[in-house]
Amino acid sequence: MLFTDCPILAKDVFYHFFNSTLLLVSFLCKIIFTGKIKPSVNNFYCSAFIGNNQYTMITKIKESVAYIQKKYNTVPSVGIVLGSGLGSFTAEMKVEIEIDYDDIPHFPVSTVEGHHGKLIFGELGGKKVVAMAGRFHYYEGYTPEEVVFPIRVMKFLGITTILISNAAGGMNAGFKVGDLMVIKDHISLFTVNPLLGKNAEELGPRFPDMSEPYSKNLIAKVKAIAAAKNIDLKEGVYCGVTGPTFETRSEYKLLHIVGGDAVGMSTVQEVIAAVHMGLAVFGLSVITDLGIRKEENKITHAEVLQAAKEAEPKLTYLFKELIAGL
Numbered sequence: 001m002l003f004t005d006c007p008i009l010a011k012d013v014f015y016h017f018f019n020s021t022l023l024l025v026s027f028l029c030k031i032i033f034t035g036k037i038k039p040s041v042n043n044f045y046c047s048a049f050i051g052n053n054q055y056t057m058i059t060k061i062k063e064s065v066a067y068i069q070k071k072y073n074t075v076p077s078v079g080i081v082l083g084s085g086l087g088s089f090t091a092e093m094k095v096e097i098e099i100d101y102d103d104i105p106h107f108p109v110s111t112v113e114g115h116h117g118k119l120i121f122g123e124l125g126g127k128k129v130v131a132m133a134g135r136f137h138y139y140e141g142y143t144p145e146e147v148v149f150p151i152r153v154m155k156f157l158g159i160t161t162i163l164i165s166n167a168a169g170g171m172n173a174g175f176k177v178g179d180l181m182v183i184k185d186h187i188s189l190f191t192v193n194p195l196l197g198k199n200a201e202e203l204g205p206r207f208p209d210m211s212e213p214y215s216k217n218l219i220a221k222v223k224a225i226a227a228a229k230n231i232d233l234k235e236g237v238y239c240g241v242t243g244p245t246f247e248t249r250s251e252y253k254l255l256h257i258v259g260g261d262a263v264g265m266s267t268v269q270e271v272i273a274a275v276h277m278g279l280a281v282f283g284l285s286v287i288t289d290l291g292i293r294k295e296e297n298k299i300t301h302a303e304v305l306q307a308a309k310e311a312e313p314k315l316t317y318l319f320k321e322l323i324a325g326l
């Protein structure tokens with residue numbers, strides 16, 4: 001049978017061709033006219049596409065930096081990333097300017113309760129700092145590249161050190177809710193590496209060394225600060241997972257067996273991007289719940305936020321003193 005003998009098939013083929021062309025054209029228009037692709041759901045195809053478009057990524061970083069520098073022309077030396085429920089930390093800062101993420105070109109926008117969504121510039125411990133009030137999580141649907149975008153912008157703004165905090169579930173039997181854990185290492189195998197795709201040599205090497213992602217020098221300084229003030233400090237390995245579910249009992253057990261002391265849904269992607277760019281990193285987890293726990297214990301986001309809030313003064317003190325001693 002000839003193709004033209006079958007009008008229904010011909011019509012279907014035409015519609016299919018028409019629809020695909022329309023889709024392709026609208027996709028290309030979006031890239032050309034907005035300069036960005038904002039996937040509403042995480043999508044590996046999209047992620048890989050952006051990951052390989054390094055020219056666009058570096059351009060975006062530079063455009064964000066140019067916008068910020070027009071508003072604030074002082075070079076910060078330290079970047080701070082605040083975890084869930086830790087947003088009021090910035091009350092300690094002598095704030096000079098706050099810039100909403102929404103206003104910065106190419107910045108993703110934060111959506112989670114407890115995350116404020118702005119860059120705060122000012123002074124802490126006698127140093128110029130920039131704090132991220134609110135961060136971007138993979139579980140919100142951002143690509144790994146979007147998650148680490150602000151870290152790259154802060155590096156291009158001039159920071160040389162970054163302090164990262166998070167809320168985490170404790171798996172080490174010696175931990176209790178409210179403890180602070182210095183991150184001495186991490187396991188990132190349960191989430192997606194933000195450096196996948198073509199490497200941007202302007203940022204760092206293709207195969208970054210990860211033998212000391214968390215600066216031993218900064219860890220030693222914080223331990224000394226804590227000891228002098230009688231602050232109990234735990235130390236351990238942070239396991240990064242995608243979330244958004246908290247772990248099952250078996251998952252907490254597994255993560256502990258493979259070497260994790262605490263688990264959380266942030267940090268590792270940011271740290272990888274920071275190490276890639278040669279930043280000195282310090283990481284601190286607030287233990288907000290216990291993974292290895294009694295039968296009836298359920299974990300809620302509200303309880304995580306509450307525990308983080310209670311531990312915040314200690315964390316603030318340590319960060320402030322660390323910055324002062326840099």
Ligand code: HPA
Pocket residue numbers: 167168169170241243245246247263264265288289291299304
């Ligand atoms: N698991 C994962 N992420 C978390 C947890 C947890 O138990 N607590 C706070 N963030």
